[in-house]
Amino acid sequence: MHIVVAIKHIPSIxxxxxxxxxxxxxxxxxxxxNEWDEHSIEQAVLIKEAVGGTVTVIGVDVIGELDNALHLALAKGADRAVKIAAEEPGADSHQQAKWLAEAxxxxxxxxxxxxxxxSNDLDGQLGPLIAAYLDLPYIGGTSAIEVTNGKAMVLKEFPGGIGMRYEIALPFVAGVQAAPKPPRYAPVSKVRQIAQTAKVETIEPGEGESGGLRFLKMAPPVVTGHAEMIQGTAKEIAARIVELLKSRGLL
Amino acid sequence: MSGDVMVITEHMEGKFSDVSFELVGKARELAEAFGGESIALVLGGGVDASVFASHATLHVADAALNHFNPEAYARVIEALVKERSPRLVMFGWTVIGMDLAAWLSGRMGVPCVAYAKDVRVENGALIVSSQAYGGKLIAEVSPEGEMAIVACLAGSFPAEAGHGSTQATVIPSPVDLGGLKMKFLEVIKPEAGDVDITTQTKLVAVGRGIGGKENIELAEELAEKLGAVVCASRPVVDAGWLPRTRQVGKSGLKVKPKLYFMLGISGAPEHLEGMKDAELIIAINTDKKAPIFNVAHYGAVADLFEVTEAMLELL
Known part of the structure; x- marks a missing residue:
């Protein structure tokens, strides 16, 4: 069982x-x-713990600082870490997915x-693009994946707490919404130790191809309304809120 | 290449989602600008497909599509898009559309715009506004080439314009739906027992800012004093700090309480989808630029723990 987790290094919002x-x-x-990658890494390690196998974590190193994320993944139970040394901070999902799919x-x-x-998936997400490039089916929004005998039982989340279960023949690509357990914590000492000893494999990017979006403008949303801001200390803010709730008959 | 605009509609338990009508209404307008037709695509039986204001509605009523099957949907849509070459294919940026839009983009080699908030035609060119980066920035992009895919956030367009009675044309599946790798097994309904947050008049909503499971108790305490119930944004539920039944937003529940008191929620578009119609929204957040302050009626840039403690003293 070889599970590959494709991660994304993104601007912090x-x-x-x-x-x-x-x-x-x-x-x-x-x-x-990307915050959801914590869940995909956790899901991969949970499957490995259940049925054995290896977990490879791979990502495009868009600014040359992906090692930390890869070391963390290794500390959490991944076996192998690979980075595609692109150093193109503006590489979109299509471009990254092309490189990742090749690797x-x-x-x-x-x-x-x-x-x-x-949050920066303006041109779509990595998962479905990798699936498309590798001619594999894709299912997203998963909250549990269990593997047995070449098949996976997958739970996909729908609005309102509804779930749908699928049986899917391997291999396929899944976009993880949440692992069945909260992502585990890796002690800083362990991450540090791994940072000193682990080997991150480096792959040079191939041709790639962008998603074909021409950027005309980017700006904060035009604000049509704004909250009335309550100023002051925490105590003053609390008092104003309580007063507000009383005046509205909510207390 | 046509000027047609194809909408991939979504339905569950015999009912189309609002976003399907929103997209069809918009598609009509865009198709007219491109000199083509709006085509609503309905996949799966067990639903009355003649409810849209589209120029045409195509209905692939194959039983293999009755429940959402990402692989089956993807293959049928890919075949129909190849056959009809529309100018634009529209999805909802929903748990269904998110499985299909980018995949189709990769297969067809045409651009895709996700998180779309607005789509328009200017001098024949397609322009899409995308609300990415957690709602902090709007990108205006123009997809290159003769076909494009957009996945639109729910609530971006009025739904009324999409309601109609265009007679659906039933067509056979363009691909063989035997031998799929993905098999739908069952629908799992949420377990009854927990409170129903959609019927509450007051909600205390906690977000990532609450910091950890151990701090939920503080929010519970405040909720109790206010006569409210605690609900949460997605990251809190994904982290396992509260059950899925408490989640508000796109992948959770839609609520419309008299009071929505928010602690540490920045206000990503996905969350706003589930609560923006609340009668009174009060938000506490440490980030003065949090998008939630553009939606809330009252806000304070403050430490949520300090404000909560201070409120508890007063109540």
Whole structure:
């Protein structure tokens, strides 16, 4: 059983997102691991723990700082870490998926996992694109994947707490919404130790091809309304809120 | 290449989702601008497909498509898109559309715009506004080439314009639906027992800012004092801090309470989809640029723990 997890290093939306030349000013933002990738890594390790096998984590190193994320994945139970050394912070999902699909094809995976989406997926997500390039079926929004005898039982989430179960023959690509358990914690000491000893394999990117979107403009949304902001200390804010709720008959 | 605009509709338990009508209404307008027709595509039986205002409705009523099967849907859509060469294919950016739009884009080698909030035609060119980066930025993009795919956020267009009575044309599946790798097994309904957040008049909503499962108790305490129930944004539920039955938003439930009190939720478009119609929205967040402040009625840039503690003292 070989599970490949494709991860994405993306601009952190916790910070300011300065714009330059109709796109993010990539030099001025921090890059972080896509939050859903934590779940796809956890899902992969859970399957490995249940049925054995190996987990390979692979990502495009868009700014040359992917090692941290890869070391973390190794500390959590992945066996092999691979980066595609592209150093193109603006590489879109199509471009990254092309590079990833090429690399993954040579790995003979039984199952490919990715995060269900990323906040910078303007041209679509990695998972379905990798599936399309490898001529595999794709299912996203998964919250549980169990593997037995060349097949997987997959639970896909729908709105309102509804789930649908599928039986899927390997190999295929799944976009993980959530692992059945919260992503495990890897102690900093372990990550540090791995950072010193682990070998991250490096692959040079091939040709690639962008998603064909011409950027005309990028800006914060035009604000049509704004909250009335309550100023002051926490105590003052709390008092104002309580007063507000009382005046509206909500208390 | 035609000027047609094809909409991939979605239905569950015999009912089309609102986003299907929203897309059909928009598709009509765009098709007219391109000099083509709007085509609603309905996959699967057990549903009355003659409910759209599209120029035409195609219905592949194969039983293999009755329940959403990503592989079956993808193969049928790919074949029909190849056969008809529309100018534009529209999906909802939903749990269904998200499985199909980018896959089709990769297969067809045509551009795809996700998180689409607006789609328009200017001087014959297609322009799409995409609300990416958690709603913090709007990108205006023009997809290159003669065909494009868009996946639109629910609630982006009025649904009324999509309602109609165009007689659906039943067509056979263009591909053999035997021998698929994916097999639909069953629908699992949520377990009864937990509170129903859609019927509550007051909700305390917690987001990633709550920090950890151990802090949920504080929100519970505040909710109790307010006569409210605790609900959450997706990351909190994905982390296992609250059950799925408490999740508000695109992949959770839609709520419309009298009070929606938000602690540490930035307001990603997916969350707004589920709560923007609440009567009174109050948001506490440490990020003064959090998109939620554009939607909330009242807001405060503050530490949610300090404000909650201070409120508990007053209540």
């Amino acid at each position: 916790a910070d300011e997102l300065p714009v330059r030349h109709n796109n993010i000013d990539f030099d001025s933002v921090d890059f972080v691991l 993954i094809q040579n790995m003979s995976p039984d199952l490919i996992l990715s995060g269900v989406q990323a």
